[in-house]
Amino acid sequence: MVKSRGRQWADAEARTVATKGKRKQAVEAPEDKGRYHHGDLRQALVDAAVGLIAEEGFGALTLREVARRAGVTHAAPYRHFADKEALLEAVAHEGFRAMAREMRERMAPETGPLERLYAAGEAYVLFAVRHPPHFRVMFGPHFTRPMSPPPEPEGEQGAFTLLVSTIEAAQAAGLLRAGESRSLTLTAWSLVHGLASLFVDRQLGESPQGVEGAEALARVQTRLLVEGMKPPARG
Amino acid sequence: MVKSRGRQWADAEARTVATKGKRKQAVEAPEDKGRYHHGDLRQALVDAAVGLIAEEGFGALTLREVARRAGVTHAAPYRHFADKEALLEAVAHEGFRAMAREMRERMAPETGPLERLYAAGEAYVLFAVRHPPHFRVMFGPHFTRPMSPPPEPEGEQGAFTLLVSTIEAAQAAGLLRAGESRSLTLTAWSLVHGLASLFVDRQLGESPQGVEGAEALARVQTRLLVEGMKPPARG
DNA sequence: CGGCTGAAGTTGCCAGCGTCAACATCCATG
């Protein structure tokens, strides 16, 4: 029964979504191999969960398999998460933070209120297409207890707040119909969320796939939404 | 160990979504109590699964609990479904059929192409709000293998086909911008799907809840989408 | 009417899962 479980700690490099911010200076040195303590097991577990969902699908998401991928035994995760749902909550929080960040980044170069709105919508859809596991966990039916609100670093706006303020800015500039800002926001949110969901859930069989296809589609759709569906003749 | 498992067959009445069509004349007589064979266990299992998701959430969906609710032992479902996923597929198929039916019913009284489009969109959202378990199974991340297309009774159109043909009819009547029918359809679909998803996943904390709230919201949103978001001044 | 046969349901089993309690190891602080 001498299991040859050579401890290989998960690479921290594979993360493309995780908070870029500084983390405890751990796992940095390359010679961490033989340690009993992991250094940053919590983040390693989150990464492993995301990778597992991406590779094997949601049904394969097992606390024990996550632990295996992180190179620890099956009960180790309980030192960092109360239960499986708490781990998923951490994934969702990471997703919300990353989505807001990507929206801010794509909006940053734009100056016109409408251009900023386009950028926000496109970033929302692109985030979902690029990070399906996060998106699924964020909005999926996997939580029994209500999810705690994602922790937003000081001064940073969440994705939804960002959308609202962008739309209100466009209204203030006279570029969008005034009033009903809540309705306009919900319409915009529904459109991008629906498009993102359809993409992630592979409901768009015939349409262009892949990140580029999604980007083009998101671009067209956000324009189309704002331009309106009525014919030029204005029936 | 004498378990008092008095066989109580699941009421077939509780179904509000199931195919209304006639089923094998079974379970109809009220004195079915002591039977060894169930009569319509397959449908009873689907109903039990839907009820279980509705009452206890997705995490509680267990083949064994479903069997318990249907009044049979844990291995009985395997006579009707290859595995748990096959049961979920049956739920999804029932959902797709019911959604298409509800859309047709709500569209039926309307004659104008735009009114029919409104009715289709409202029915889509209302179906999701009224039948969250079905909607979640239909579009959730629960299938590893691709879902087989829902069986559409002869001559009946599926929900998506219905939406496409309605939009094309509106275009033909000159009430919607011509061309790009695929884009218009995707926009409309994304909007109603996003709105429905946000409702089902309880992301709309502040907005009006409940079926009436959803209906009003769906009404407003479908109009708003078609009218367009631009200010009357046409920036 | 009586026996056969296949469909439908049952019993018992297995590995794997989530979770907990008890134990082992390590790092930091005194």
Added chain:
DNA sequence: CATGGATGTTGACGCTGGCAACTTCAGCCG
């Protein structure tokens, strides 16, 4: 250098999805 708290391990429990072998039933054929 001792010690205590944090972190990881071991072993256990009940539950689950799935399989195999058995039992019960209904309809059919003689």
